[in-house]
Amino acid sequence: MARDIGRGLVAAGGALLAMAAAAAAGLLLLDVVPLPEPGLSAGGAGGGPIGRLTAAVVAMAAGGPADVGIDPAGRLPITVQGRIQVIPLGVSLVGAVVLGTLLLRRGRPGLLVRGMTAAVAGTAGLGAVAAAARGTLTLPAGGAGAAGGGAGACASGTRTPFAGASLDKLEAGFAVATGRTVAGAAVGALAVVGLCWLAVRFPAVGGALRAARWPVAGTAAVCVLGAWALGGPAAAGGVLLTLPLVVGGVLLLGLGVPWSFSADGVLSCVVDGGWSSPGRGALVVLSGAVVLACGVAVAARTGRDRAGGPLRRAAVLAAWLAPVMAAGLTVLALLSRVSVELGVQAFIVAVPVLDVRLAANPWVALGAGLGAGAVAGFTGSLLVDAVRRPTSVGWRT
Numbered sequence: 001m002a003r004d005i006g007r008g009l010v011a012a013g014g015a016l017l018a019m020a021a022a023a024a025a026g027l028l029l030l031d032v033v034p035l036p037e038p039g040l041s042a043g044g045a046g047g048g049p050i051g052r053l054t055a056a057v058v059a060m061a062a063g064g065p066a067d068v069g070i071d072p073a074g075r076l077p078i079t080v081q082g083r084i085q086v087i088p089l090g091v092s093l094v095g096a097v098v099l100g101t102l103l104l105r106r107g108r109p110g111l112l113v114r115g116m117t118a119a120v121a122g123t124a125g126l127g128a129v130a131a132a133a134r135g136t137l138t139l140p141a142g143g144a145g146a147a148g149g150g151a152g153a154c155a156s157g158t159r160t161p162f163a164g165a166s167l168d169k170l171e172a173g174f175a176v177a178t179g180r181t182v183a184g185a186a187v188g189a190l191a192v193v194g195l196c197w198l199a200v201r202f203p204a205v206g207g208a209l210r211a212a213r214w215p216v217a218g219t220a221a222v223c224v225l226g227a228w229a230l231g232g233p234a235a236a237g238g239v240l241l242t243l244p245l246v247v248g249g250v251l252l253l254g255l256g257v258p259w260s261f262s263a264d265g266v267l268s269c270v271v272d273g274g275w276s277s278p279g280r281g282a283l284v285v286l287s288g289a290v291v292l293a294c295g296v297a298v299a300a301r302t303g304r305d306r307a308g309g310p311l312r313r314a315a316v317l318a319a320w321l322a323p324v325m326a327a328g329l330t331v332l333a334l335l336s337r338v339s340v341e342l343g344v345q346a347f348i349v350a351v352p353v354l355d356v357r358l359a360a361n362p363w364v365a366l367g368a369g370l371g372a373g374a375v376a377g378f379t380g381s382l383l384v385d386a387v388r389r390p391t392s393v394g395w396r397t
Contacts, residue, residue: 004110008117011102012189015118016058016125019095022240023057024050026090029237052135057241059130059176061091063184069173080353082342087335089244092188100192108200115193123185130181137172207302208324215297219247248332252360254287255368257333264355291372295321295380310385318377325373326366333365 027050060066070080099122103114199206220243228236239246253259299317308316342354 001110001113004106004113005117007102007106007110008114009121011099011114012118012121012125014102015095015099015122016129018098019058019061019091020054022091022094023061023088024054026088026237026241027053027057029233029240031234031237052133055129055133056135056174056176057088057091059126059133059178059181060086061088061095062126062130062181062188063087064130064133064176064178064181067175067177079345080342081345082340082354084341085337085339087245088241089248089335090239090241092335093244096188096192099189100196103193103196104199111196111200112193115196119186119189119193122189123182126185127178127182130176130178134175135173137174203302208298210301212294212297215293223247244332245336248329248336249360250283251287251290252329252333252336252365252368254283254285255291255329255365255372257329257360257365257368259358259360262355262357264352266351266353291325291376292379294325295373295376295378296383297380298377299380299384310382313385314378314381317381318374321377322370322373325376326369329365329369329372330362333360333362336360 056066065083065085068082068084099118103111103118106114195205195209199209223243223246224236224239227239249259295317298321302317337359338357340354340356341352343352345351
């Protein structure tokens with residue numbers, strides 16, 4: 001048991017290090033943090049220590065919201081406070097994959113001990129990361145005046161407190177909520193442990209997970225390299241941090257899952273019309289191809305574990321792939337929610353300024369996942385059987 005406890009600690013530490021590496025790489029590609037000297041970066045945003053910003057991204061990957069406060073260099077009795085709720089799912093995925101891989105290295109014996117140890121250690125580690133994820137960013141000179149003027153013009157004559165202000169710099173403080181981070185880390189770690197247990201308990205689940213390794217890795221590499229080629233390092237950094245969100249958004253839209261967008265507050269006109277659902281023609285084809293490819297990959301990997309004739313094998317695969325895909329799409333819809341809240345406080349008076357929310361409908365995602373999983377499992381199994389046994393499944397079937 002002592003060895004399994006040690007291996008669980010190693011798994012938790014490896015997952016945290018992998019998340020930190022992914023977050024730091026994304027921030028550096030985005031040019032948020034200057035290297036090697038502090039000051040203004042080429043992207044126009046001042047940088048605090050990269051370690052604190054990396055800690056903030058890692059904590060947000062566990063579900064913690066980021067609180068931001070701006071003090072106009074003490075020249076105005078006004079502060080701007082906001083909360084940003086978005087999960088960098090790219091960092092979350094890296095941590096989950098590394099944690100699951102390390103837990104499964106020794107197989108089924110001692111898995112629960114390793115898993116529970118890793119869950120406790122990983123949750124505590126992410127709590128410590130969230131506590132350290134606080135610092136200050138120096139925004140570029142003149143940023144406040146530009147922002148205030150733009151907002152005032154857009155709001156039909158309504159001027160913001162910063163309109164016309166000439167400021168040398170703005171100090172933006174940031175911090176991540178520790179309680180929400182710890183709760184999200186505990187849920188995520190237990191979910192990974194549960195998935196590992198299913199993989200060793202049921203061969204079909206383990207085969208499906210092994211079948212998904214290379215397609216997921218290939219998709220990630222293609223998306224990051226394509227973003228670099230089309231938009232440069234900054235685009236690649238954004239895709240690296242939010243890859244599952246980008247891919248999942250395309251998949252949800254292609255499967256007919258609606259997204260809701262709302263913007264309220266004095267500055268809602270800044271993002272008025274800022275979200276419109278893209279054309280679904282190409283997305284439907286792309287989503288269908290991705291779902292069918294998943295069904296074929298799972299059928300090819302789990303073929304030896306399914307007995308019976310082609311139709312029975314197809315029905316069995318459709319029956320268990322449907323709830324799996326439904327659960328995955330529902331979780332993805334819940335994790336893909338984005339919200340930004342902004343308010344201005346003067347003395348003891350607080351005024352809400354902006355409240356932006358973007359979310360997918362989880363109930364429609366559940367139904368779409370059930371249908372897509374059933375179709376993908378049934379069709380994928382028939383295609384695999386037709387290739388492996390050309391005489392067992394005729395073209396008419």
